[in-house]
Amino acid sequence: MNYFSKDDFKNEWLGKSSNLGNNYNQCVTLYKEFLKKAGYPDPGRAIGGSGGAREIWYRRIALGYDQYFNFEQVGHPGDWFIWDSVYGWYEGVYYGHVAMLIKDNGNGTGQFLGMNQAYKQAPASIQTLTYNGSCGVLHFKGYSNPTAGSGITVFNAANLIVEHAVATLTVDSVAIREGSPTGNVLKRVGKGFQFEYYYKVVANGHRWVVSKDKTQFMAVSNSEIQGKDLWATFSVIEDDSKPSDTISLTQEDGVATFTVDGIRARYDSPTGDVCKTYNTGDSIRYYWKFVGNGHRYVVYKDGDRKVFVAVSATEDKSQMWATFTAPEEDKKEESKPSTSEPSKPSKTDYTKNVKGYGIDLSEHNSSDIDLSKYDFVILRSNWWTTEDKKFEYFANKCEELNIPYGVYCYDYCGDEETALEQAKYTHELIKGRNIRLGVWMDMEDSSTKPGEPGWKEQNGLLTKEHCSMVCKVFCDYFKSQGYYTGVYTSRSWIGSYVDTDYPLWIAAWNQDDGNVNSDHSDIAVIHQYTSNPFDKDAIYRDIDFYKSDPKKDEPKNDKSDENSSDSVKKDEINVSGINKLIEMLLSIVEKILKLFNVKHNKNLIIH
16 A cells, blocks of 8 residues: 555646546546555456446445545545435436545535536546535545544434434524435524424534434534534423333344443433443343444333443444343243152253254355255355355355255345346356255345444445345345245344345344254244354255246247258258259250260360
């Protein structure tokens, strides 16, 4: 990686043109010139996906940008902002925009260095752009000088923090905007105006309060820094209903064990009354989780009230205050044995509905695993549009050993179009193979590095609407192609992030001791019951239940095909006819020669 400053790059390219990557003066062209200067290999390569600038953010891991950039939600001068769909579209495809921030204007806009900004295919210039619609920020690791200036937070609806209060303005002419910090101005209000809000958020150079239906945004500060340049005073509203009834919680069963002292539990909300304090080594069983108000929380019930306990110093996983384990199965109270006939306590048989055992494999597993031990195998065929490095090897091995197998695709897509592209890529990989255990969409959000949020969470895609859409697009496509298809996900994600009518393959590891410790045949057809020592699965149906009947490509009915039997037959008939015609002509010539008493020999020359 090369080292330079943001001013070095600006001074080198301001007013210049480029066609690197065969795209003359497009916004991605200047970004590719930055990659070239940074030492990125093959900077002119295609971005992929729709081909537009938006893919720089959505495909940043696949393109290897993590070696050169930090991915952030707060930008500074010198950082590259990526917009999703604000900058127009062509033939129904949104391409987005990418440009380098030079200076923040302090009003929800900034001055950006980019190409194709002043007019079509324009050379690099500096233009004023809104932050609205930006989906992420790339901060170059190789700047020789640190970035300067105040940070600008990219607006993300997932960052809304629950808070119910009234803001009373202390200044005049404050805009109330529609739907986002840079939406249309609905009206302007002045000193003394009271705004009841249910959420707050930091974005685009201000602090904002948001209406209950999230349609109205009002700035209450001229800075992102808490308490600086305030435009309002605040008073808390005492609700008759419990705050926890209005807070959106995510279902998750688990046990949290604290690693620090003095963790306070609060009734009803993250800011409710303190009801208990936990110290290092204390454990609690929880049933929900919540992210907001600057922390990550687990939630449990105390009578008819919910209790919120912070388990992280931040909203991401960088400073955790607890470790987590799966809960043990609830144990039923054992009845006392009779005095006359002692007997052992009964033990639940979690395997009574199991029809077979198998494993799921990817390039992360060893190639020498003995597959013959298992009734079936499920293979990762690809993630997004990248083939798993060991898919072909494992698939050929299964076919050689006659072991039924299925495939799954790990999801990395940003919209409906790329979801379909992902499905079609999977289809191309498995065409012609005997898929007997179905084709599955792997819907989860694993982190690439410990303590970091997953790809979906980083990109604001960890929502029920998005995840359910991807599952539907994938499964609808494979159903139309004749395959048995379904969704792999965690049981805790069902209903919270995944809403689907397709069959389920669920992960529920419980003690994760290598054994089947629960029965999920009520909702799933396959159960991934452990990751110890690798992912193992149980099926609740016979193998034939998962069979596919993929559509076959129809052969072309081309009558002019030279290889068709009809054409060959016609060719044979034509040759035979020509031979007979030649014989007849030779016979006529011979008769004519005899008529003139001329001897026929091979040296005769007729003039």
